Structures are given as C-alpha cells and as structure tokens.
Amino acid sequence: MISTVTMSAASEFVGAFFIMAVLSCNLAAASVFAATSVACAYMVATYAVVDISGAHFNPAVTMALALTKNFEWSKVPVYIASQCAGASVAGFFCHLIYPPSQYPVAILFTRSYVGLRNAAVAEALYTGMLVLVFLCVTKTKKCQPNQYYGLAISFVLVAGSAAVGRISQAIFNPAISVGIWTSTFGNSPSTFSYLLVGQFSGVFLGIAMHYLTYPEEYDREKGRLSSFIAEFLGTFYVAVTFALSAIGAEPLGHWSIAAACMCMYYAMLNSSGAQFNPAVTLSLLMTGTFVDAWPLYMVAQMLGGAIGARVGVSISIVEPEDVRLPTPEFGIEIAMAEVLFTMVVCFVFLSITAKGNLMKEMGGLAVGSCITGGGFAIASVSGGCLNPAMAVGLYVVLRHSMWSLSTMGSYIGFQFLGAVLASIFFVALIPDTDPEESTEATSLLKTP
Numbered sequence: 337m338i339s340t341v342t343m344s345a346a347s348e349f350v351g352a353f354f355i356m357a358v359l360s361c362n363l364a365a366a367s368v369f370a371a372t373s374v375a376c377a378y379m380v381a382t383y384a385v386v387d388i389s390g391a392h393f394n395p396a397v398t399m400a401l402a403l404t405k406n407f408e409w410s411k412v413p414v415y416i417a418s419q420c421a422g423a424s425v426a427g428f429f430c431h432l433i434y435p436p437s438q439y440p441v442a443i444l445f446t447r448s449y450v451g452l453r454n455a456a457v458a459e460a461l462y463t464g465m466l467v468l469v470f471l472c473v474t475k476t477k478k479c480q481p482n483q484y485y486g487l488a489i490s491f492v493l494v495a496g497s498a499a500v501g502r503i504s505q506a507i508f509n510p511a512i513s514v515g516i517w518t519s520t521f522g523n524s525p526s527t528f529s530y531l532l533v534g535q536f537s538g539v540f541l542g543i544a545m546h547y548l549t550y551p552e553e554y555d556r557e558k559g560r561l562s563s564f565i566a567e568f569l570g571t572f573y574v575a576v577t578f579a580l581s582a583i584g585a586e587p588l589g590h591w592s593i594a595a596a597c598m599c600m601y602y603a604m605l606n607s608s609g610a611q612f613n614p615a616v617t618l619s620l621l622m623t624g625t626f627v628d629a630w631p632l633y634m635v636a637q638m639l640g641g642a643i644g645a646r647v648g649v650s651i652s653i654v655e656p657e658d659v660r661l662p663t664p665e666f667g668i669e670i671a672m673a674e675v676l677f678t679m680v681v682c683f684v685f686l687s688i689t690a691k692g693n694l695m696k697e698m699g700g701l702a703v704g705s706c707i708t709g710g711g712f713a714i715a716s717v718s719g720g721c722l723n724p725a726m727a728v729g730l731y732v733v734l735r736h737s738m739w740s741l742s743t744m745g746s747y748i749g750f751q752f753l754g755a756v757l758a759s760i761f762f763v764a765l766i767p768d769t770d771p772e773e774s775t776e777a778t779s780l781l782k783t784p
Contacts, residue, residue: 341411345418347389351381352422353429355393356515360430368588371497371506375595379490386486390474395419395510400467400539404546404553406475419511427519452530454651455504459534460541461647462496463508465573465599467542472603476550479606484697488602491595495573498592499580503651510535545569549607560629566608567636570600574612575644575729582719582730583652590711590720598704605696611685612637614724614748615755619682622759625689637725645729670718671750677710678722678754679761686762724748 358377362370382391390407392398395416401407469492473485496506507513510532517528549566552558577596581589601610609626611617614634620626626633684706688699711720721727724747731744 341414344389344411345414347385348392348415348418349422351385351389351391351393352419352511352515353426354381355509356423356426356512357430359512360427360519361433364430364434371494371501371588372591375490375493378493379486382486382489389415391486393419393509393511394466396463396467396508396535396539396542397470399536400471400543401475403539403543404471404475406471416511420514423509423511423515424518427515431519452527455527456530456534456537457651458496458500458504458506459508459531460537461576461651462492462500462506463535463538464541464545465495465538465596466492466508467539468545468569469599469603471542471546472550472606476546476553476606478550478552479602482602482697484602484700488599488700492599495577495592495596495599498586498589499577499596499648500651501586503580504531504534507531508535508538549604560632563608563629564632564636566604567611567633568640570597570604570608570610570612571637571640571725572644572647573600574723575641575726576648578726579645579648579729579733580652583649590715591708593711594704594707597707598700601700601703605699608633610700612640612723612725613681613685614638615678615722615751616682616685618752619686619755619759619762620689622756623686623762625686638728641723641725641727641729642732645726645733649733671746673714673718674721674747674750675754675757677706677714677720678751679758680710680754681706681722682755682758683762686758687766690766718747721747722751724751727751 355374355377359370359374362373367373378393381393385391390401392401392415398407398412398415398419402409402412466489470489473479473482473488493506493508496508500506507516513528513531513535517525545565547554549562549569550558551562574593574596577593578589581592586592597612600612604610604612611620611626611633614637617626617630617633617637621630681703684702685699688695688702707720707722710722714720719730721730727744727747731739731741733739
C-alpha cells in the first residue's frame with residue numbers, strides 16, 4: 337500500500353515536471369503563446385491531482401499554506417523537495433527533445449538583466465499575487481465551493497508574462513528557478529539568488545494581502561476597510577499589468593491585462609465584489625445594485641490605478657516616453673472606441689450580477705473576456721483603456737510627456753458615458769430575474 341505522503345510527493349513531482357517541461361519546450365520553440373501554454377499545463381495538472389496533493393507545484397505556495405496553518409509543517413520539506421526535483425529532471429529531459437543550440441533556457445540566468453533588484457521586485461509582486469489567489473480560491477471559506485480555482489491560479493502566469501517577462505522572465509516559482517539553474521549547471525548564482533529572494537518575499541506579500549482582505553479567516557472582524565483594500569489591490573494589479581504591457585509594447589498585452597482582471601476578480605469577489613473599475617461602479621449605482629459605498633470604491637480604484645501604474649514604471653526597463661500609445665490628441669475615434677467597449681464591460685458586469693451562480697463561477701472569465709475582445713479591438717486607436725482608473729494611471733506616468741490633464745479627463749468622461757449607456761440598456765433589455773439569484777449576487781456587492 338502506497339502511503340499518502342508518497343502519493344502526494346509523486347503528484348507534486350509530476351506536476352512540477354510537466355510545468356517545467358512545457359515551459360522549456362515553449363522557449364525552445366520561441367512560442368508567442370508560451371505563457372498561455374504553461375498556464376494551461378498548470379491548470380490541467382491542478383485539476384488532475386488536487387485531490388491527491390492539493391496541487392501546489394510551487395514552494396512559495398507550500399510555504400504560504402504552512403504559514404497560514406492550512407498545511408502541516410512536517411510535509412513541507414517533502415513537498416518542496418519533490419517540486420524542485422520534478423522541475424530539475426524536466427530541465428535535463430528537455431535537452432533530449434531540443435538540441436543545445438535550440439534550448440534557450442540556458443541563457444535565462446546568463447542574460448544581461450537591467451537590474452537584479454528590479455527582477456526581484458517583479459518576482460515578489462507576481463509571486464505575491466499567485467499566493468493571494470491560491471489562498472483565496474482554495475482556502476478561504478467564503479469562496480468555497482468553486483470550480484474555477486485551477487483557472488484562477490494558473491492564469492496568474494499569463495497576467496505576469498507580458499508585464500514582467502522582460503524583467504525577470506516571469507517565473508514566480510522557486511522550483512522552476514531551481515530547475516532552470518540546475519539544468520544550466522549552476523550558471524549565474526547571483527541572478528538565481530535574487531530571483532529566489534523575490535519569490536519567497538512574495539510569500540509574505542501574498543499572506544499580508546490575504547490577511548487584509550479576508551480578516552475573518554484570521555479571527556478578525558471584517559469592516560469596510562477590507563473592501564477598500566480589496567478594490568485597491570485588484571485595481572493595482574490590473575494597473576501594474578496595464579502599465580508594464582504598454583511600456584513594453586507587448587503584442588499580447590491585453591491578454592495579460594484580461595488575465596490579471598480575471599484572477600483578481602475570483603480572488604476578491606467575496607471581499608469587495610471585484611469591481612476594479614469606476615465605470616462599473618457607476619453603472620451599478622445607476623441601476624440601484626450598489627449604492628452604499630460607491631465613493632469609497634471609486635477612491636480605492638483611482639488610487640490603485642495611479643499607484644499601480646507608478647510602480648510598473650519604476651520597475652520597467654523602458655522609459656515612460658517610449659510607451660506605445662495613440663496620439664494624445666483626443667478625437668472622435670478615441671471617444672467612440674472608449675464609449676463602446678467600456679459600455680460592453682459595464683453591461684456584462686451588470687448582467688452577471690443578475691445571476692448569483694453565474695457571477696461566482698463565470699463572472700471573472702466573462703469580464704476578462706470583455707477586456708480581451710475590446711482591448712485588442714481598439715488598442716491601436718485608444719490604447720484599449722476601458723477604465724477610468726487606468727486613465728488616471730496613464731496620466732500619472734505620462735503627464736510630463738504625452739498625456740495632459742484634459743486628455744485624462746476626456747478619457748474618463750467618455751468611459752463614464754459608456755457606463756451610463758450600459759445602465760440604460762440593461763434596465764431596458766434585461767428582464768426581471770429570479771429574486772433568489774439576484775439577491776445572492778447582490779449580496780456579494782454589499783459592504784459591511
């Protein structure tokens with residue numbers, strides 16, 4: 337009879353092996369969708385073995401669970417050893433698939449980094465996001481049960497790829513760092529050390545964010561401050577991803593922005609309602625769905641947008657003047673683009689609030705898909721902003737070069753117009769819904 341610990345260790349080994357193998361092969365193939373491929377590998381591995389080992393595949397996650405008393409400390413060494421071993425074996429195994437000349441993992445720890453401190457901060461930010469999402473969707477009582485956990489956890493990798501891929505390689509996993517380092521025969525120990533410091537710092541960052549947004553998990557009373565912090569953090573991560581993707585002129589930038597929005601939606605839904613957008617908050621206010629704390633939410637969202645964009649620029653490798661954006665001269669094309677697709681975002685959010693189960697299970701995917709569709713559609717016209725908080729963030733970053741105060745005001749004004757139109761169409765077109773489902777959804781938007 338195989339012991340439970342042995343089965344868990346084997347599952348963690350296989351999961352880490354699979355993720356590292358997919359990463360290595362995608363890098364060798366120079367795939368544009370490498371991050372999405374790795375995220376999908378992470379997701380299917382999670383759903384496959386979650387009932388056996390809990391599907392950590394990441395020493396940062398294992399440490400966070402142990403520190404929050406959701407995992408036994410006695411199992412931590414076994415899990416971390418299995419994860420690192422799986423990733424290391426996969427790194428060597430991929431040498432058999434691609435010849436050394438096509439195997440670029442070897443350069444990951446030997447490339448010229450813009451700054452090791454920047455790389456460490458980038459890893460800390462998104463490892464923290466990964467830990468936060470994992471704790472929220474798998475261990476937080478108010479979020480249980482759910483079926484989206486694998487999607488939410490894995491797509492943090494997509495969120496971080498366009499944002500910090502050029503800065504730190506977007507690893508967010510000490511086991512993968514170990515796998516890369518060992519399979520390159522210990523190249524560049526200083527880079528390896530900095531990335532590990534960043535990743536393990538992310539453990540404490542993720543725990544702190546979870547503590548502040550779900551205080552009831554730590555035997556503390558929840559107040560409006562927790563909802564404020566949840567809205568701030570959700571908007572912050574969307575803004576960091578937006579700013580870094582724009583600064584890096586990433587071709588899949590809006591795919592990463594959508595992933596950030598989706599992951600944070602699932603993480604913060606049961607804390608604040610996961611609005612992250614003043615236009616969405618306005619549309620909820622106009623339809624009477626959310627009326628008690630809308631000024632607080634808008635302040636949190638605007639602050640999150642401004643601070644997130646500023647943090648993104650501070651760790652980027654490109655000057656703000658090099659940000660790829662349309663001409664700052666605001667015209668009818670930009671106005672119509674922002675009105676139309678902000679209206680779509682708000683209308684979809686209003687629609688999912690009418691269905692309790694839909695809001696919980698599919699809401700994040702639906703809202704994120706709006707950003708994917710609208711963002712790519714109008715990226716070359718308006719930058720695909722679709723959110724007044726992002727407009728504020730861009731102004732904070734670019735006010736000395738491209739964006740004037742009037743440009744920011746124009747973006748915000750037409751985005752709010754989109755919210756107003758969404759509210760009108762929603763009231764006119766959506767029939768009355770099941771009172772029980774509507775009440776369940778609306779309760780997620782209530783503040784203490």
